[in-house]
Amino acid sequence: MFRGAGDSEFAFELLVSRWAELAWHPAADDRPVVVARQLGTRERRWDTVVVEVDPDALDVRRAFGDRGLDSDLLRVVRGAPREYAWYRDALDDPGFPWRYVREAVHRAAGRDLIEKRGGRNGRIEFRRKREYPDWVERVVAIENKPDLDASAAAALSDQLRHDVDAGLADEVWVATSATGDRVSPALLEDMPVEVGVVEFDFSEGVAADAAEVVWHPTALAADGDPRTRLLLAERAYGKGWRSFRETMRPDCRHFELHREGRALVPYCTAKERVPTAAECKGGCPDFSPEPPQWRTNGWPIEGGPGKGVRALLERRRARERRRAVGEE
Template identity: 70%
Template sequence: MTPDAEFGYELLVCRYAELSWHPSEGPRPALVARQLGTRERRWDTVVIEVDPAAFERRRAFGERTIDSDLLHVVRGAPPEWTWYRDALPDPGYPWRYVRQAVHRAAGRDLIEKRRDGNRIQIRRVRPYPDWVERIVAVENKPDLDRSAADRLAEQLGHDIETGLADEAWLATETTGERVEPALLRELPVEAGILATDFSAGVDADAVDVAWHPSDLAPGSGERRDAETETLRLEIAERAYGKGWRSFHDTMRPDCRHFELRREGRALVPYCAAKEKVPTARECSGSCKEFSPEPPQWRTKGWPIEGGPGKGLTALLERRRERERDRIAPAGDD
């Protein structure tokens, strides 16, 4: 059955997108993440459509997020040794922070650095690729009522106006019934609508396109401004490093009641004590049902070093890596 919490529904939408994106235009290589965005707007699900060959070149920079300060250094690093202030564009903030980012970038082998007298010189290890093709925002609302439709109309309208995403969707649960047409009419016509029924599990057949979205990318001859492009890349980098299975970072897999349960082709967290899919707020050390794993689970007879909680965390991380591996590079021309 479909998890009763919006959080659980969100995980199923993420898994669907990972398996079957794009819903109306056929398979596209993509990364999926959740709860990402800007200071003004956070998206439930984010789909980063990528160029496979460029994505492989991005992976050469490692598996961790390259944050905004590091991006400034990595993207601007020159092919030849250059004083970092001459090599990089003016950041608009004190250069001492750039210098700190230079040291961090070199520490992660993202660039090379050396001293020439009192000056720090840098050069690139390899060019940073243009790996992001499109960014798609999905809002998840399993129970769409009038008040939810009003809020979503405002949120989706913001996405359409800012042009930060290339496409915007609403995903809502039908469980075999039609979504009320009057509610759908409240939403911007530019936003697509996914009607989902995950009661039998997660696969391509569990989702129907109730409304096709408009392309929000600038038209022919137009370009997004540099600030927006940089912000899009920062979101994509966070998606690359985080993925959507990172809920173990904000929950307590070390609790004896924490489990992973299968929903078709998805694994979702489950609390055996409460018999439900918990939210990150519920699954915390302050929960009255929280019970740490007994020490003997981690020391005697358990086949995974660190106990079952560590094992579940490792499983989720391996699945994130497997999805990165699945985005195969393009063939030779």
């Protein structure tokens, strides 16, 4: 990888996620996508999740806000009637106490997702403001393994078989770093044949042509629970892949954003490399809060550089959302 990445799988994961946002699909024409990191279910967490979307439907989805919708909000929004109705009449029995549904109705109204009013006998009535769109076309899971060797492939075998059989993903890929040597067929034998393998050359950072397909994946049935698939997509929409802006400490004087090709990645001047998410915390021995005067005395970004980093990354995410629906 690029100089300063160290041996961090975290750095590789960021670059793969940015590449997917920029140039997905590795074996076909470009497709509009929403990309996120570290999402999954109780049984399995994926390194990178790529949600291929219908651009027009995604544009409608944007009207429901920038945050993801959890399962309770999805139940209310998708089941909201055209005309006002008591929520117990409008929605199917959830299988748990109705008071939790009532709370979700209040939350949905508070986020301007539905319209709510008090009906007869104090009943809570609601109706839709807009119809929730069918915006998800395909869900793709990527396991990032920059140093893919025989032992790593064998260790991944059971996890990848679970990904193939779970019915939640339309494709499963393993992403690895290009070494200049051809991937051994014997190494591929340790992985399910349905799983694709793509190599990345990030020596100069992220570029659209950084990927080379080594093994093409098989299109999967994706016949698992459709509600779980949609919930994964909603979480991907709300979280994105730049979520490190919330879990790391950009308010540390050692924190910087470095450009690596078409990507911006976190960099620690104390460690002289990309820090991991676990390292970049307030408990880090090198942590040094940005001086108060950085937040005043004419600093060009209101609130100081740490707040500015978060704002910049959020603007980048918003820009890619606009690009996915054809606005840029």
